[in-house]
Every structure is written in C-alpha cells, then in structure tokens.
Amino acid sequence: MKTIKLGSSTLEVPNIAVGCFRMHSLDKFEAKYFVQTALELGANFFDHADIYGRGACEEIFADAIGMNSNIREKIILQSKCGIHKGMYDFSKEHILNSVDGILKRLKTDYLDVLLLHRPDALVEPEEVAEAFDTLEISGKVRQFGVSNQHPMQIQLLQKFVKQPIVVNQLQLSITNATMISNGMNVNMENAFAVNRDGGVLDFCRLNDITIQPWSPFQYGFFEGVFLGNNDKFPELNKKIDEIAAKYNVSNTTIVVAWLLRHPAKMQPIIGTMNTDRLKDCVEASDIILTREEWYDIYRAAGNILP
Template sequence: MKYYEIPNSNLIVSKLALGCMRLAELSFEEAEKLIYTAREWGINVFDHADIYGNGKSETIFGEVLKKNPTLRKQIIIQTKCGIKEGYYDSSEEHILASVNASLERLNTDYLDVLLIHRPDALTDFSEVAKAFKILRGEKKVKFFGVSNMNSIQIEILQKHLPNKLIFNQLHFNVVHSLMIDEIFNVNIANDYAVNRTGDILDYMRINDITMQAWSPLQISLTKGTYLDHPDYLKLNQKLHEIGTKYGISPAAVAVAWILRHPAQIQVVVGTTKPASLRELVKAVDIELTKEEWYDLYLSVGKKLP
C-alpha cells in the first residue's frame, strides 16, 4: 500500500479506503475477515455513513472492534450524516444526534473524520459549523469534510469554521468523469463544456482538500457497474488489454486510472469480497502511461477538442 499525507491534518491515509456500505449484508465472521484483509493489505481508512444498512453496517463494524479492541488505534474511521428518509437534514440537532448514535454503534468514543453526506438546502451552514465546533470541542470528531458538494457550498461552510475542511467525497471514475470533461472543453460550444461541477476538482487542488472518489466502478447508482457492460465494449477491451500488460484485473486498472491523476485522489472501494479487495489493492503499484490514461478516457466515447 501507498499513502497520502492529508493537508491541514495529521492523517496519513492509504490510497484506497474500504467503503462499508454493504457490510450489513455480511455475517460477523465475513465482516471480520474483510476488515482484516483490508488491514493486511495496508488499508487504514474505513468509510461509513449512518444510513448504510439503516445503521447495521456501523453496528457490525463496531462488533468487530469490540472483539478486537487493539484495532481501533490502527485505523481511521470516517462516517457521514445528513440524509433522512425523503429529505436531507444538516441541522445542528441532527448532526449531534447522528454522531452520538454512530459512536455507539461503532463502539468507539471518537471519529477521525465526519462528512456531511449531501448539501441540505434548508440548513444555514453556520448551523453546521456550530455542530462541528461542539463535536471538536467534545473530542468526538477530529476532522471534518463534506460529500457531494460544489466549491461555493464548501466556501460558505468554510467561512464559518476555524479549521480547514479536509475531504470532499464525489462520484468519479473513467465513465463518470464530468470533472475531466470540463477541463478539456473550455470555451467550446458542446455538451461536455457545460460546467456541472463548479470547477470542483481544480478548486479542491487550490484549497488542499482531498477528493475521495466513491463508486469507482459504477456508471451510476441505478445502472450498476461498467465492467463487462454491453454499452462499454471498447472500454472493457482496453481494461483487459492494459490489465494483461500489468498482470492486474480490469477493475484494478479502472482504479489505477483514478490514481494516475495528480490531484492525489483517494479511492473508496466497496467490495465485500476479500479476494476482490486483494486484486484492487494492486492498483496502487501501477502507474498508467499518459497514453494508456487517455486511451481509457476516450474509449468511453469521449473526444478531445
């Protein structure tokens, strides 16, 4: 495993994080094996959210920690809050209640990182900041970030905070690459030139906010993976071709595509299978050539101007 030093914190994080959304689908024994496989291969960041499995994902992780108490100091636990059934809620009351519930489920007295899961249109960001200050003062959360937010939303929240936000978690991969499309299509009258992200990738690089890429293998939450998908035959051909060259799986090549970007993006992988996780970890040792990176980008059907 290779690691990043996260600006404005004392965190040193693995280039891959284990996404724990589907942990609720596993038995205790399966979850324990997955977590220890992650640690064996150098992964030290475990990404949760209060809504994953309706809290069960955090609960089963907490049960593993309870059985293996020495594990806690070896890892970085991150969770998210702000989504309720049918609406978003980033009120002070909800954030504080959510963190307390997550701490109980996770069997820990502190979180290393808390993210606001999605922006809430009806909560003043000063209220979010107030909750962050309380949690930091009570030593329940060390560092804070956001998820699925644009640059202006981050700016508004940041102006109320004494400490820097360190993460923004966003959907990003070779298929869902809006942030890259914008870079190439400046001042050009085509659909790819439409700025859908608020220049968020460049903004994060300027402001030392580390991007965490969620669903690195998914077209979208509803369409599933692009691996072996009939709509992405050329992409899959390239993934297999490059994978054969480096001796890694097509999925690992897809992760290596994200890691190749100079923004030092952390990739959140959500597999529940130890064997698949071991394959994905191999991506950190591969640096795609510039030609390979562009070939993969173009194989989706994109064009350079």
C-alpha cells in the same frame, strides 16, 4: 500500500479507502474475515455513513473488528451524516445526535473524519459551525469534510466553520468523468464543455481538499457497472483488458489505477465486500499508468478530446 495526506491535515491515510456500504449483506463470520483481510492488506481506512443499513453496517463492523482501544489506534474511521427521514438535515441538533449514534454503533469515542453527506438546501452554516466546534472540543471528531458539494457550497460553510474542510466525496469513474472532461473542453460547443459542478476538481486541488471518488465502477447513477459490460462499453473493456494484461493484473486493478494516476491524489472509496476483489483494488496502489494509457482509457469510454 501507498499513503497520502488527507487534505490539509497531518493525517496520513492509505490512498484507497474501504467503503462499508454493503457490510450488512455479510454474516458475522464473513464480516470478520473481510475486515481482517483489509487490515492485512494495509487498507485500514474505513468509510461509513449513519444510513448504511440503517446503522447496521457500523454495528456489524465494530463487532467484526473486535473494537477495543488497541484496535482503534490501528484504524482510521470516517462516517457521514445529514440524510434523515427522506430529507437532508444539517441542523446542529441533528449533527450532534447523529455523531453520538455513530460512535455508539462503532463502539469508539471518536471519529477521525466526519462528512456532511448530501447538501442540505436549508443549511444554516452558523449551526454547522457550532456543531463542529462542539464535536472538536469534546474530542468526538478530529477532521471534517463534506460529500457531493460544489465549490460555492464549501465556501459558504468555510465562511463560518473554522475547521478546514479536508475531504469532498464525489461520484467519479472512467464513465462518469465530467469533472475531468469539462476542464478539457473549455469554450467548446459540446456537451462535455458544460460546467455542472463549478470546477470542483480544480477547486479541491487549490484548497487542499482530498477528493474521494465513490462508485468508481458504476456508470450513470447506479445504472450498473461498466467493467465486463461489453454490450454498452466494448471499446472501454477491450482497452482496460489490454492494459491489464500488460501489467499482469486484473481489469479491476486498472480501473482503480486510472483514478490514482490523476495528480489530484484522490482516495477512491472501494465498496466491494469480496476479499479477492478488494485485493485486486489494493494492488492498484503500486501501479502508475503512463500518460498514454490514461488517455487511451479515457477516450475508450467515449470521452472526447477537443
């Protein structure tokens, strides 16, 4: 599998990450088979969060992979914290306690990457800075990032946090591509011109922050998948199937390849627990869509060019 550098760090990672959001739906044998398949495919970057399965996903993963020092050296672990009891909490105490819980469940001494999950309206960046310093000095976390944050929120953090923000995990798919479309509809009088995220795509590229698209197969906010949904997205599915036939791959592969084709060098988070579907996703790492194919898919989803 192809690799990219994670943000401004020196960490080389696969350009497709394995999301473990649904791992608690597997029994121990299914989980072990899934994790081993991922490793065989070269997909050794695993994305977690302390709220996934209320912590169960991290525990199941650690048991499935048979966590030990030899295994740990061969994988890259990322987890997230900050969602807590119906609210968001970026306090120093909560971040530190969350990381200790994550490490215990994953049966490891350190995380390669820690992300702050969703923006906390009551964030005190000075406290975040203290927490990050403590985690870095103790060796518990090596790289830091955020999730679902716009440029000004990141800049506020970076005013106090000395560690570079290397990741921003954001919702992005062919049908949820506003961060792309508003950049092409500048000064236009249409809905695509509305800048809803502060130019986060260009900001991340300018500041060497890797975008990790989540829910790459979803439309709306968890309303469903667009792939195979010919009632709502007939033209899109027709175009994806046409291009998939050209490359002799699945339509799933083309969806991921569409994200990878963007020069921002994104790292999509793949949330499937189906090994065949995971293989289809990983296959996208070696496919480079043409410019015409990328734009054909973009327009087929209902996105317009001014």
